[in-house]
Amino acid sequence: MDALVALIVLALLGFVVWFVGMPLRRSHAEAAEAATLAEFEELEAEKEAKYREIRDADLDHRTGKLSDADWRAIDRELRAEAVELLRRVDRLSS
Amino acid sequence: MDPARKRTVRLVVALSAAVLLAGALVYTSFSASSEAKSPSELATSAKAGERYQLTGKVVDKSIQQLGGDGGIEFRVRDRDGSTSVPVRYKGSVPDPFRDGREIIITVSKKGADFVGERDSLITKCPSKFSDKPQAV
Amino acid sequence: MATLGRACLILALGVALYGIGAGIAAWRLQRRDVANSARRAVYAMALLLTIAMVILEVAFLRDDFSYALVTSHSSTTTPLFYKAAAVWSSQEGSLLLWVWLLALWSSLVLFLTRNRMRDVTPIATAVLAGFATFFTSLLVFSVSPFEILGSPPVEGGGLNPLLRHPSMMIHPPMLYSGYTLFTVPFAFAIGALVARRVDAEWIVATRRFALGAWLFLGIGIILGARWSYAELGWGGYWAWDPVENASLLPWLTGTAFIHSIMIQEKRGMLKVWNVSLVLTTGILAILGTFLVRSGILDSIHAFGASTLGVPFVILIVGLIVLSVGLVASRLDVLRSEHRLDSLASREAVFLFNNLVLVALAFVVFFGTFFPLITEAMGNRRNVGPPWFNQVTVPLALALVGLAGIAPLIAWRKATRANLRHSFTIPVASALTVLVVLVAVGGVAHKPKALAMFVIAAFLITGVAQEFWRGTRARKAMSKDAWPVAVVSLVRRNRRRYGGYLVHVGIATLFVGVAASSAFQHARDVQMKPGDVTKIGAHQIRYVKSTGRIDNKDGRIERIVLGAQLQVLDKRGKVLHTLNPTRGFYPQNAPFAPVSAMFDGEPTSEVRMVAGLRRDVWTAVAPDINSVLLPTAKRYDAALRKGIADGQLKTTEEQVLAFRALLGKLVEGYVEATPPANFRLIDSPLVAWIWIGGIIVFLGGLIAMWPAPDAARRRASAGYAARVALELAGTDGKVERPTLEQELGRV
Numbered sequence: 003m004d005a006l007v008a009l010i011v012l013a014l015l016g017f018v019v020w021f022v023g024m025p026l027r028r029s030h031a032e033a034a035e036a037a038t039l040a041e042f043e044e045l046e047a048e049k050e051a052k053y054r055e056i057r058d059a060d061l062d063h064r065t066g067k068l069s070d071a072d073w074r075a076i077d078r079e080l081r082a083e084a085v086e087l088l089r090r091v092d093r094l095s096s
Numbered sequence: 097m098d099p100a101r102k103r104t105v106r107l108v109v110a111l112s113a114a115v116l117l118a119g120a121l122v123y124t125s126f127s128a129s130s131e132a133k134s135p136s137e138l139a140t141s142a143k144a145g146e147r148y149q150l151t152g153k154v155v156d157k158s159i160q161q162l163g164g165d166g167g168i169e170f171r172v173r174d175r176d177g178s179t180s181v182p183v184r185y186k187g188s189v190p191d192p193f194r195d196g197r198e199i200i201i202t203v204s205k206k207g208a209d210f211v212g213e214r215d216s217l218i219t220k221c222p223s224k225f226s227d228k229p230q231a232v
Numbered sequence: 233m234a235t236l237g238r239a240c241l242i243l244a245l246g247v248a249l250y251g252i253g254a255g256i257a258a259w260r261l262q263r264r265d266v267a268n269s270a271r272r273a274v275y276a277m278a279l280l281l282t283i284a285m286v287i288l289e290v291a292f293l294r295d296d297f298s299y300a301l302v303t304s305h306s307s308t309t310t311p312l313f314y315k316a317a318a319v320w321s322s323q324e325g326s327l328l329l330w331v332w333l334l335a336l337w338s339s340l341v342l343f344l345t346r347n348r349m350r351d352v353t354p355i356a357t358a359v360l361a362g363f364a365t366f367f368t369s370l371l372v373f374s375v376s377p378f379e380i381l382g383s384p385p386v387e388g389g390g391l392n393p394l395l396r397h398p399s400m401m402i403h404p405p406m407l408y409s410g411y412t413l414f415t416v417p418f419a420f421a422i423g424a425l426v427a428r429r430v431d432a433e434w435i436v437a438t439r440r441f442a443l444g445a446w447l448f449l450g451i452g453i454i455l456g457a458r459w460s461y462a463e464l465g466w467g468g469y470w471a472w473d474p475v476e477n478a479s480l481l482p483w484l485t486g487t488a489f490i491h492s493i494m495i496q497e498k499r500g501m502l503k504v505w506n507v508s509l510v511l512t513t514g515i516l517a518i519l520g521t522f523l524v525r526s527g528i529l530d531s532i533h534a535f536g537a538s539t540l541g542v543p544f545v546i547l548i549v550g551l552i553v554l555s556v557g558l559v560a561s562r563l564d565v566l567r568s569e570h571r572l573d574s575l576a577s578r579e580a581v582f583l584f585n586n587l588v589l590v591a592l593a594f595v596v597f598f599g600t601f602f603p604l605i606t607e608a609m610g611n612r613r614n615v616g617p618p619w620f621n622q623v624t625v626p627l628a629l630a631l632v633g634l635a636g637i638a639p640l641i642a643w644r645k646a647t648r649a650n651l652r653h654s655f656t657i658p659v660a661s662a663l664t665v666l667v668v669l670v671a672v673g674g675v676a677h678k679p680k681a682l683a684m685f686v687i688a689a690f691l692i693t694g695v696a697q698e699f700w701r702g703t704r705a706r707k708a709m710s711k712d713a714w715p716v717a718v719v720s721l722v723r724r725n726r727r728r729y730g731g732y733l734v735h736v737g738i739a740t741l742f743v744g745v746a747a748s749s750a751f752q753h754a755r756d757v758q759m760k761p762g763d764v765t766k767i768g769a770h771q772i773r774y775v776k777s778t779g780r781i782d783n784k785d786g787r788i789e790r791i792v793l794g795a796q797l798q799v800l801d802k803r804g805k806v807l808h809t810l811n812p813t814r815g816f817y818p819q820n821a822p823f824a825p826v827s828a829m830f831d832g833e834p835t836s837e838v839r840m841v842a843g844l845r846r847d848v849w850t851a852v853a854p855d856i857n858s859v860l861l862p863t864a865k866r867y868d869a870a871l872r873k874g875i876a877d878g879q880l881k882t883t884e885e886q887v888l889a890f891r892a893l894l895g896k897l898v899e900g901y902v903e904a905t906p907p908a909n910f911r912l913i914d915s916p917l918v919a920w921i922w923i924g925g926i927i928v929f930l931g932g933l934i935a936m937w938p939a940p941d942a943a944r945r946r947a948s949a950g951y952a953a954r955v956a957l958e959l960a961g962t963d964g965k966v967e968r969p970t971l972e973q974e975l976g977r978v
Contacts, residue, residue: 011239025268047432062642064705069647128619132612
């Protein structure tokens with residue numbers, strides 16, 4: 003029984019070392035791409051949040067919590083911010 | 097009022113409210129609290145009319161049913177000692193309540209007796225998380 | 233096999249240590265391969281802990297009494313379902329469950345974020361591995377679940393019968409899931425602070441984890457309350473016990489966080505506050521885990537002083553120092569971008585909600601640790617439920633009020649004129665309820681309960697109004713039929729309408745709490761068969777006593793003594809029959825003298841009539857001391873004499889005689905029953921507490937559910953980036969959909 007257990011433990015140890023070490027063996031140097039990717043996904047997240055804000059304001063307006071004038075002002079501001087975000091995404095891509 | 101001043105005012109108001117509430121909290125807690133005492137401490141230094149939180153173990157074979165309106169009488173001793181005090185109690189009796197169990201109960205001294213507050217009897221679950229293996 | 237289990241724990245500890253190192257190294261060296269390796273270490277850890285967990289489970293299920301844990305916490309007569317759950321009724325088993333759940337959730341989260349937040353996840357991985365290291369160290373060096381007994385006994389000590397209830401078995405895994413899930417946003421907050429990336433991406437990820445944790449912890453708390461009410465012979469669901477409070481604390485700060493994070497998302501404000509909240513919640517979760525097993529506070533759960541106190545205190549202090557230090561050093565990144573526009577905005581209401589929730593958490597914390605604070609000052613003092621109720625009820629009223637106001641106000645800046653449009657109907661509804669309740673009578677003398685009913689009416693009407701108006705707006709845009717429009721509205725605005733539903737659930741829950749606290753009738757009476765007594769709007773007749781012996785697999789499991797009760801209305805008509813009982817368990821031995829049958833833990837079987845309007849709750853404590861136990865002792869003496877005299881020679885004869893005497897004992901109890909103690913409770917609207925909890929759960933699920941489009945888009949964002957980078961090599965500009973198209977698609 004002990005010998006079997008020892009064997010299993012060794013097998014597990016071997017598997018774990020192999021599994022955990024796998025990325026180190028086929029290493030990719032992706033540092034440069036990583037920075038751009040990070041900024042890209044950050045802009046995506048900000049864009050999503052901005053869209054949600056625009057839709058929230060729209061829903062607030064339709065359910066009567068914002069007057070027409072207030073909503074138009076807020077909507078304009080948010081859309082300008084969204085367009086700016088899209089421009090930054092474009093600049094990043096080029 | 098310019099925005100900076102507005103912000104300062106809001107901050108002052110908020111902090112004052114917090115201080116007031118904290119003060120009220122501390123005051124009510126002390127006046128509503130009860131001192132924790134063991135049976136030996138209770139036997140010597142209990143004042144009549146004051147509420148105390150008594151912790152100790154139920155003395156073996158001391159549990160008695162009181163007739164009529166229900167209620168029980170039992171003695172509580174120190175966790176590691178033999179000084180015990182008698183307690184009369186009416187209210188819910190937890191399932192694990194029996195000889196030798198550790199209990200917590202709010203009592204007040206009435207004459208020579210200790211009367212437990214209604215429904216204040218708590219019996220600790222028998223120790224499952226002790227580091228020693230359970231006696232079988 | 234136990235050696236294999238222990239080996240797995242040691243391996244898991246090693247892998248966890250590697251995870252810490254690799255995570256930190258990956259961050260310092262900015263190397264993706266090392267980060268991937270660290271993540272795989274967490275996966276490997278989950279695998280190893282799963283194997284350990286399986287080994288332990290199998291030991292319990294197979295009644296392998298060579299394991300010390302199985303002997304002390306299980307028995308052959310324990311039903312299978314409870315054998316499986318007995319694993320976590322012990323210190324060692326529950327710690328293993330905790331770290332196993334941690335490993336699973338960590339693996340899931342790291343898998344889901346494997347392509348995102350690459351500067352944050354390495355440190356987050358290291359932190360999660362750090363927690364795992366702590367817990368596996370305890371399991372390896374201090375409290376091993378794989379202790380072997382030299383000579384295994386034939387029978388185990390059995391699972392405490394108090395725990396033989398389905399709720400009690402799901403309660404720890406649910407609570408632990410909540411606690412361990414809260415370590416995830418904690419870890420990601422540490423990672424984000426270290427990497428100086430406390431921004432939109434972090435917000436989205438953290439909020440989802442926090443919401444999941446909040447949901448699980450909430451369910452765990454409600455299940456605990458339900459168990460207390462339905463299983464314990466006390467009839468209450470919340471006692472402000474230190475351990476109950478410990479689970480409530482991270483839930484309160486977690487609720488604050490999932491609200492205030494939305495302010496940061498929209499206005500870039502409260503960054504320091506949010507990060508502090510998330511870190512505090514994680515620390516409170518560890519504190520909660522520690523309190524249950526520390527013995528430092530007098531509690532029904534106080535499982536005796538243990539040696540684990542010191543390591544936990546060191547861990548908690550370390551986490552506090554780390555958190556404070558990190559936040560202080562990153563204040564530049566945490567500067568607010570905007571200020572609050574107006575006090576009449578949803579952001580402002582969320583801010584007040586935060587203040588109330590944090591005040592609630594502070595109050596509960598203060599009351600819970602009051603004994604320790606006062607002990608340090610001299611005399612140890614305690615505060616009880618009356619004080620807790622006194623200070624929390626006003627805050628709870630404010631909370632429900634704010635939750636009712638928020639849906640009616642717009643983000644950023646409410647148009648004052650439109651406020652009237654939004655508030656009129658809910659306020660009118662609240663006033664109507666107030667007038668009706670006062671007129672109907674009997675409610676006005678409980679002002680706090682009345683206030684809760686009125687505010688809840690305000691909230692529920694407000695949410696109904698929101699659903700109505702939103703659906704109407706949706707119909708105007710899409711020309712859908714009503715049901716389709718509602719579904720479509722909720723699907724496209726999950727966060728908002730899921731949240732509204734959660735609020736309705738909370739209001740419902742508090743209405744149930746208020747009604748059942750303020751208008752409850754509870755009595756302890758002694759009755760003999762034939763007696764009738766009054767309770768609330770009903771009468772209870774004690775018809776007769778009951779007694780039976782439960783066998784399982786040829787062994788005696790327990791003796792059940794009880795009462796048959798009839799619930800009558802005021803005129804004496806029988807409405808229901810109830811059979812509360814008390815089960816008496818033996819101090820385990822296959823052959824035991826008659827009186828030892830009553831030496832084990834007795835449990836109450838509560839019986840109640842649960843209705844939407846009220847519960848009638850009954851529990852009985854049969855009197856075994858006056859007649860039954862003395863008789864049992866006489867039977868014991870008779871048995872001993874029979875064996876000594878040689879009349880009962882074989883084991884068979886002895887067992888037969890024993891069973892015959894036991895049967896006679898039970899019959900004797902039923903024939904001549906001494907008065908029994910009953911606890912009777914007539915409590916209105918209790919069912920709405922559980923219904924409220926279900927509504928909260930459903931609302932939370934809806935709020936948490938990712939929109940399918942967003943999920944797909946998130947996945948394709950990475951690819952789009954690569955494509956864009958490649959295309960940039962050429963002269964062509966990437967075709968960008970217009971803003972309208974993007975908004976419409978969403």
